[in-house]
Amino acid sequence: MITLNKLTKEYDLVGTKVQALKEVSLTIERGEYVAVMGPSGSGKSTLMHLLGILDNATSGQYLLENYDITSLPDREQARIRNKHFGFIFQSFNLFSELSALENVMLPMGYANVPMKQRRDRAAALLEEVGLGHRMHHLPTMMSGGEQQRVAIARSLSNEPDVILADEPTGNLPSDKGEEIMQMLEGFNKRGVTIVMVTHNPDQGKRARRRLFIKDGELWRDEGTLVKGA
């Protein structure tokens, strides 16, 4: 489903070129549950940004469903993000001005889903994550676990192929983190591809595949020795 060929990302920091990602090549199949692991500054977030088309690679190739999306116009990239990817962030990143229902409806607005359909689907998703009774509440009135569940519902609103989760339990107590992990595993079982950045080795072990990033390079892939080891 996702194929990266020698994907490289360089940043220009005051005249000095810094390689955040160095010729990373990998393939992620539909329905996989992948954990991306590695120390801080290793290039995990850069990889996630490139996977989610929030950034363009300096060189290399990115194929989505065998379609080269390496350098598409902004509008097309936005459409692909909206349709194919769902994002879950460590700090939830809900809009505090919107109710839980409106937060979940938001991505569907960019997909031009009719208002009634938006509302019905958002309500159904909130029911599914166990927040049917709090759909009109503002995020500030919810606990961290509840906010992350709203964020999960939001990430699923356009029925994406891939969920990109960046430390989804990082700001939650362990019991709430476990709830979120079970929820993600449940969606994966229903066929949604999960790519999750985590520092937590236990959570990493629960993924069926692990990618280890070190100094911008893909160091290890699910026990497959790529380099070193």
Added chain:
Amino acid sequence: MAQEANKILWRRFTARMLESGLLLLAVALGVGATAAGFSLLANTQKLGTEMLSSPAYREIVVSTQTNSDDMEVPAVLKPTADNVVLTANDLQVALSVPSVKYSYVSSGTELRFLNQKVIAQMTQMGPGPGAEAAPPATRTTTETNPRQGPQGLLTADELAKKQAEADVFLTEVDQLRGSSVTPQYFDAWGLKAAVGSLFAESERQSDTTLVVLGSAAAVQIGGTSIDAKALVGKKILTWEGYAVVVGILAESGTDTIDNSFFSPYQTTASDFGEGGPPRRRAFNVQLRFAVSDPAQLEQAASSLTSLLSSAVASDQLVVSNPRAEAQKLIDRNTGIGFLILFLALATLFIASVNVSHILMSRGLRMRKGVGILMALGASKNSILQLFAREGIFLSTAGSLLGALLAWPLSQTMESALGLTESSLVFLILGVAGAWVLNLVFSVLPAVQNSQIPPADAMRAA
């Protein structure tokens, strides 16, 4: 476009009511002041141009000290001897000045009409003004004067008999203001007869009082009883005798002319310097000289001063160029208008820069939100539209408030500068122009905020 995204911005806008309110007020003040300043300047130019296009501002008015007091803007005012007057000869002599196209006299007068109502009132009061010394001979006819009844006033019966005569008309109007003019007045002012004719120089000394009515004055005189056009040839009964209507003017577009009547300015032979001490007789009015090209006014004034100074001592002559005085007034008002517009534009600029700055910082504060929106599917164009909406709303709402401020402000300023008419069109144009100017500043931050790369915005998230 996601309506939910609009809600985010709107709720952020209303959550900071004080800041948002101050932004609106700043825009309103800038737009209001600019619109009022523009309206003032444009209106000054428009009314000035209209004023100068009037024949009254292609005239040189020449007078002597004895009658210069009633000149609107005497250019020179010097004490002179009482016995020095200008004569009608001076009118003809002045035509020898190449730039002078018309020379004429125009002097205010009025007609007082006799009708049933006036007779009834006067009968109750006893001998009326008709029993007093006759007014100047200019209106006296050779026919039997109708006011000369047993008590110097017509009886009701006599009046009824007069009314029965086919060519006599009694108007319900009590009096009408007008001018005694020499025939070139009509040429100078471009006045044409719509019905009947104007009077000629040869008819000026006629024993019969001839009148030419302005278009509105004819309607007024005719009232409901007779069609205005049918007044031509009629003898209208006045306190001084009959006034024979010889013509009705085509509509001039100038109220003072359309509501007036014009009768020949009558002079005695000596007014023309043909006997007696020529400059000691009653032709003591202002002489008016019109040029075809206003640019020749200064030269005409200079030539007329030299010419007439040979007949009247130069220090006894008052020559006025109303156009030059009007132009000075217009120039002064234009200068004030420019100054006010400049200050207003400075206010608008400062307000717009502040609005732009605050919207920019609001965008920066929402950088994290922009990143999330982009991750959820917003394109740069969607972000641009989102922030532009905020700018457009702020600019439009502020401009509408500004329009409400601009109206009384422009009224006050225009009244202070003596402008009699306000123009809503100029005010609307001013508001529109100021709105566009402010809009540019309000939308610029949206352009900047939409150009944040998604990954950079995401790092903020």
